Amino acid sequence: MNYTELQLRLSPDYTDILTAELAELGFESFVETDEGLSAYIIESDFDEKAVQELITKYEGQTAIAYEVSSLEKRNWNAEWERDYEPIEVADQVRVRASFHESDARFRYDIVINPKMSFGTGHHETTAMMLEQQLGLDFVGKSVLDVGSGTGILAILAEKMGAQTILAFDIEEWAVENARENAELNDCPKTTVFQGTIADVDPTTQYNIVLANINRNILLAEIPFYTNLLTKNGYLVVSGFYENDAPDIEQKALEVGLSLANRATTNQWTSLSFYKP
Template identity: 75%
Template sequence: MNYIELNLRVSLDYTDILTAELAELGFESFIETDEGLNAYITEPAFDETEIQKLVAKYADQTAIAYEVSSLEKRNWNAEWERDYESIEVANSVRVRASFHQPDARFRYDIVINPKMSFGTGHHETTAMMLEQQLSLDFTGKTVLDVGSGTGILAILAAKMGAQSVLAFDIEEWAVENARENAELNACPQVTVLQGTIADVDSSNRYDVILANINRNVLLAEIPAYVGLLNSAGYLLVSGFYEHDAADIQQKAIETGLTLIQDMAIREWTSLLFQKPDENAAA
């Protein structure tokens, strides 16, 4: 089946909301670019009339233009395989495709074969999440990965010794891909479900929650994440710009969390919070 690539040239301030709007129209995957946003949908599900309506909706707020092209799946896969480069994080993690050879210099070797090249781990937010994970002790811990995509964060948690990792994503293709990647990396402790935070059993508790997702979702769901955290547990988030960090931090503080460390790369930010230790001496 062929895919449609929608190339939106728009202010980066609008990429989050347009991602949400396009997801409602059936678009499955998104890549932020220097000029705006690329979005992908199966050819039969594409309706250009809906795109024209969406562009008109925001035309008074920001300059916005679009182009549409068709991608043949077999050529698309060959293209990403040809151009895909491994990524290295903090001299400890190497993320590669299965056609790359392992490199013994890295402690954690993660193999990711993404569907149609989405979610390869090359984005700044993913790299920051991986690096921040290295500062945590996952040994014997329970982990929740929100909006897991290819499963890359869940896989690193498992490789770092997590006892169990529950990952979930709203997109069916992402769930299938994360399951494939977990198996590829011999991580049986990773379970992947399709759904949202509302589908996570509220009676369960987690030592670490990972959420590399957009600003609006984080602001809406941080209270739910905190409710699922064990005492002294950690919430690690990314997926937003530096100018949004204050809002994310304020929401986390309102729910009782403490900022432990932050990181920024090219205007993107990652924040690590901790829940108070109920057993700590007063």
Template identity: 75%
Template sequence: MNYIELQLHVSPDYTDILTAELAELGFESFVETDEGVNAYIIDADFDEQTIQELVAKYTSQTAIAYEVSSLEKRNWNAEWERDYEPIEVADSVRVRASFHQTDARFRYDIIINPKMSFGTGHHETTAMMLEQQLSLDFTGKTVLDVGSGTGILAILAAKMGARAVLAFDIEEWAVENARENADLNDCPQITVFQGTINDINSPNAVLNWVPAVFDTVLANINRNVLLAEIPTYTDLLKENGYLLVSGFYEHDAPDIQQKAIEAGLIPVKGMATREWTSLVFQKSDSGVATQVAVASTLFATTT
């Protein structure tokens, strides 16, 4: 069968929500690009009218354009296996698919079969989050992974010794994928549910074990969600706990940092790669709150 490739040119802040919208329309797989996201659907299932309606829905919120092209019949699994190369992070983490062989040189071996979810480590924001995690001690800790996608961040936390990891995503297919990847990596301490940050403290049988607060919160999302939810993440952190965030550009970092400081967090470390940024914050206690006033540039640019 032939496939249609839809190339969406849109701000990174909207790639996740548009991916979710396209999944509802029957698109089967997605690839993030520098311009936005490419989506793929069986030719017979494609309806350009629905795409025009989707674009019109968001035109007032962001600049958005699209291109459609027809792809010849091809073996998608074979091409995915050919193109998906293992990712290596800081000489300590190797992210691979299940068909790749292990490499004993790396301390943490993570198997990710992404299906339709993002988070294979190929995107700069995911790789930076993994590298930031390596600087923390997860032994015996509790962790919250916000918008978990493939579950890759939760899996590294578990492999680094976390005793309990709670991960969630708004998309059912992402939740299923994260659960499958947790099983592939033998991480029974990971619990994944479908929902939002507002469900953390809501009555839910799945979440009965959740502590009132977490040692670490991981959030690789986008600028708008982070600005709205950082105060909530802070409330869910233990004193001296850590918040790791990414999913935004360098020019958005000052806004993210200011929101975190206002919420009572202290900037600890920053990292930037190809204009993308990741930041680490620590929840302050009364004795160190004054350090916030002298927080300065935190970016250590990487390649």
């Protein structure tokens, strides 16, 4: 599977805004650069006309230039190792690559070798999800990780005592990566499969559902997540911009959930909901 790389040269003040907008167009991963932003999307999903319309939308506010190139499937470790530093969350979680030494000061040590999946904890949404998880009781609980990417959220869930974790992603390479990372972290209770929410057994219920994806998928699927939640269960979501939080919250309230917690970092937002 080939990827398209979109390299944007723009003011740092607009990188977060363009990241959110490009995520709505299907771009899956983002890397901030000295010149602006690089964004990545499956080649078959790339729509240059939509990108041009987005550039036109903002070029009256800031100077923007872009270049498009095709990338063959490759191992992303070399890309990350150049400047990959461990991530520390709430003084309890440390996310590192296998080439870093462990640090005994942290309660949870998570090893993530990203390959083509970018959920390393460096992005604000992943870090917020990890911090939200620290506020929940996972001991003996069943967990569903939607769009698992590298498997980082599932791994923390198991390290926090979850009894069973089912994770899935639509991309084959993400599933392979999550399985490898689960093995690296000695997480035998984590099962990862390739598919969508439609492939999850609707008769099985979970104490906690984690979904770090994007606004449109969340709005469409929150009712499904809610049906899969046990009473007194929690849904934790992120992957959307602060301006989209009211729509996400409204959808959750419509299906009977109650807001439990909110976190915002650099205009990205994470929400957790409780099922009475």
